[in-house]
């Protein structure tokens with residue numbers, strides 16, 4: 001064994017050196033590819049300067065809010081005006097089919113609807129009128145709580161919006177993402193007799209892979 005390994009030693013060293021060189025070359029190549037990728041992403045990022053769109057509820061109009069004591073249901077019909085702003089200079093936003101909007105009061109769904117489908121161009125502000133309607137069963141507690149809120153002039157409402165969205169830049173369309181927005185509103189009244197005033201609103205949002 002000792003005799004055989006001794007003459008091989010210099011050979012191995014040579015081979016090792018060649019491999020090292022090759023490895024170094026590979027590393028350099030990979031590094032270059034990585035750098036150019038990072039460069040491309042940075043270039044795209046700074047060219048398109050993507051900014052998240054912003055949403056706010058401008059207005060609410062309640063056309064129906066009726067308790068039916070015969071079958072213990074509450075029928076609600078309202079329109080929420082949502083102002084959507086696309087602040088991007090080069091990115092369009094396509095609001096696709098398959099959206100859902102829900103209005104709930106303290107965890108009880110009152111009504112639901114969906115967003116219009118449209119493409120929002122760069123630097124565009126659009127006010128969407130979202131019509132929502134629903135009949136839902138309620139217990140005694142819900143009606144009492146709603147009456148109390150109404151008397152206090154503080155009706156907390158949660159609006160949930162979930163919409164599939166595609167970003168459009170340079171005539172390319174991105175893979176779909178799903179945008180979820182939760183608006184926690186307090187309005188002074190929920191009744192067809194009086195136009196509600198929005199007293200406060202806070203917004204939270206997140207983005208996820210579409211229909212994953």
Ligand SMILES: *[C@@H]1O[C@H](CO)[C@@H](O)[C@H](O)[C@H]1NC(C)=O
Pocket residue numbers: 118119120121123124125126
């Ligand atoms: C924004 O886009 C909508 C829908 O495409 C269009 O009707 C509206 O005129 C645009 N508004 C502005 C300010 O460009």
